[in-house]
Amino acid sequence: MTYAPETPAAPASPAAAPALPDPAADPLVIAGRTFTSRLITGTGGAPSLRVLEDALVTSGTELTTVALRRVAPDTEGSVWEVLRRNGISPLPNTAGCFTAGDALRTARLAREALETDWIKLEVVADDRTLLPDPVELLDAAERLVDEGFTVLPYTNDDPVLARRLEQVGCAAVMPLGAPIGSGLGIRNPHNIELIVEQAGVPVIIDAGIGTASEAALAMELGCDAVMLATAVTRAKDPVLMAAAMRDAVAAGRAAHRAGRIPVRRYAQASSPAVD
Amino acid sequence: MDVIINGEPRQVAPRTTVAEVVRTLTRSPGGVAVALNDEVVRRADWAATVVAENDRIDVLTAVQGG
Numbered sequence: 001m002t003y004a005p006e007t008p009a010a011p012a013s014p015a016a017a018p019a020l021p022d023p024a025a026d027p028l029v030i031a032g033r034t035f036t037s038r039l040i041t042g043t044g045g046a047p048s049l050r051v052l053e054d055a056l057v058t059s060g061t062e063l064t065t066v067a068l069r070r071v072a073p074d075t076e077g078s079v080w081e082v083l084r085r086n087g088i089s090p091l092p093n094t095a096g097c098f099t100a101g102d103a104l105r106t107a108r109l110a111r112e113a114l115e116t117d118w119i120k121l122e123v124v125a126d127d128r129t130l131l132p133d134p135v136e137l138l139d140a141a142e143r144l145v146d147e148g149f150t151v152l153p154y155t156n157d158d159p160v161l162a163r164r165l166e167q168v169g170c171a172a173v174m175p176l177g178a179p180i181g182s183g184l185g186i187r188n189p190h191n192i193e194l195i196v197e198q199a200g201v202p203v204i205i206d207a208g209i210g211t212a213s214e215a216a217l218a219m220e221l222g223c224d225a226v227m228l229a230t231a232v233t234r235a236k237d238p239v240l241m242a243a244a245m246r247d248a249v250a251a252g253r254a255a256h257r258a259g260r261i262p263v264r265r266y267a268q269a270s271s272p273a274v275d
Numbered sequence: 276m277d278v279i280i281n282g283e284p285r286q287v288a289p290r291t292t293v294a295e296v297v298r299t300l301t302r303s304p305g306g307v308a309v310a311l312n313d314e315v316v317r318r319a320d321w322a323a324t325v326v327a328e329n330d331r332i333d334v335l336t337a338v339q340g341g
Contacts, residue, residue, distance in 0.1 A: 042341040052339065067340025070281040070333060071300045071307065080306035080337040093341040108315045109335055113308035120341060229341060 020254045028225050030202050031118075031150045031171035035062045038219070039249045040091070040204060042229025043079050045181075046238065053082045055232050059242040065091045065120050065229070068110050080114070091152070093120040098133070100140035107144055119144060120174070121153040130180045134161050138168065145169035154206050157187070159194040162203075172201050174227060177218065178208025181230045185214040189221055196222035212241075212248035219252025220260065279331040287326065294321040300334050307336045 028035040041061040046052035056064060066079055083090050092110030097103040100123060107119045123140050125133040132155050144151045150171045155161055157175040165173050175195055178184030185208060186192060196203050202224035209215050209228040218226050226249050235241035276289055280296060287296070293309050293316050301307060309316045310333040316324050326332060 043339040044341055046339060065341030066337040068308070068335045069338045069340075071336045073300050078303075078306065078337065079339050090337060091341075092337065095340050105310070105313060105315075109308040109310055110337075112315050112317060113306050113335060114337060122341075 020250050021257070023250060023253075026253070026257070028202065030152070035225075036060075037062050037246075037249075038225040038253055039215075039246055040064065040225055040227040041232065041242075042227065043233070044095075044229050045233035047233075049077050049079065049082055051238050052079070052233065053086065055238040055242040056082070056088060057086055058239050058246065059232065060246045061088060063089050063091050065093045065227075066114070067093055067095045068106055068113060089118075090114050090116065091118055091120050092116065093154075094122050094140075097123050097140075098125070098136070099123065100136045100143060103136075103140040104143055104147075107149055108147075111149070117148055118150045118152065118171075121151050121170075132156050132176075134158070137161075138164055141165055141170055142168040152204070157191040157195070159191060159198060162195045163198060166199060166201050170201065172204055172224075173199060174204045174206035176207040177205050177214065180207045181234075182208055183210030183231060184208050185210055186217055186221070189217070192218070192221050192223065209245075212244040215245050215248040216252035216255070219249055220255050222256055225249075276326075276328050278326055278329065281333055291326050292322055293324040293326060293332065296326065296332050297321060297334055301336070307334060309334055 023036045028038050037060045039059055039061050040063045041056055041059055042065045043052055064083055092114050094103040094106040097106055103121060103123050110119060111117050121141055123133050123136040124130045137153060141151050141153050145168055152172045152174055153165050153170050154174045155165060162173045162175060175192060177186035204225040204227050205218035205223045206227040209231050215226045232238050232241045232245060276287055278285055278287055312331050
């Protein structure tokens with residue numbers, strides 16, 4: 001008598017596997033504008049405009065930062081054109097500003113150049129750390145809000161400063177995970193959680209993200225969105241990393257909504273006890 | 276007439292307008308903003324704004340950043 005193994009059941013079709021929730025059913029809303037993607041990208045550091053464009057499109061982003069600088073004569077192509085032809089909204093920043101006055105001037109020029117009153121406000125203290133200067137930042141935020149700007153401030157991971165920025169009318173707060181371009185990840189998740197708990201506006205982690213697991217962690221901590229640039233543009237394969245970040249942000253959001261289990265010090269059996 | 280355009284000393288003809296300065300720098304003025312002595316000049320006013328001796332004109336555009 002020969003052994004006749006049972007015919008194994010056909011594996012479930014991959015198409016039948018439950019997918020992550022449709023992002024359109026869980027949109028990000030900032031100042032009344034709705035975004036399907038919770039990944040906000042930057043454009044600095046890309047090896048070429050072609051690679052940048054492929055990475056941005058792959059990332060699924062709908063909002064992307066640009067800087068404002070003096071026109072270089074006879075430059076071929078522009079990041080502005082890349083964003084326009086892909087339907088990605090530009091978010092001008094005030095990178096390079098060290099005072100509230102500088103930031104105001106840059107924001108006004110950005111509004112004129114890009115026809116948007118949205119501004120990612122950066123006022124940094126020094127070139128070595130690029131850490132926000134809290135005094136100048138709050139001053140600039142208040143003045144820009146008064147001028148009718150929709151202000152998204154890059155801020156320290158300081159719950160008190162985040163609250164003050166919201167109180168002066170900022171449309172979101174963007175605490176750093178770690179210094180710009182460092183890839184150090186989220187150095188103080190506890191502070192990020194405190195900021196998320198108290199915030200009445202979206203919280204967007206900004207700076208420090210190095211890889212996909214860190215973007216997912218930001219979302220699991222309850223952040224509403226992730227802003228990153230270097231992690232994609234300076235990756236060995238920027239387009240592949242853009243895909244990884246897209247999926248990490250979606251996965252992290254889903255995990256946050258699903259609700260993680262409590263952390264325990266000791267084991268809890270998941271199999272029933274033996275009778 | 277001596278002026279400073281994007282930080283560089285330049286000579287321009289009398290009665291040169293901001294619009295003409297922009298045209299010397301770029302053929303695609305979309306996405307461009309102008310500051311005249313640190314004050315924004317609205318796009319609608321470029322053609323009517325005449326630069327003066329020793330003015331500082333900055334012509335800026337969106338670049339990769341952030």
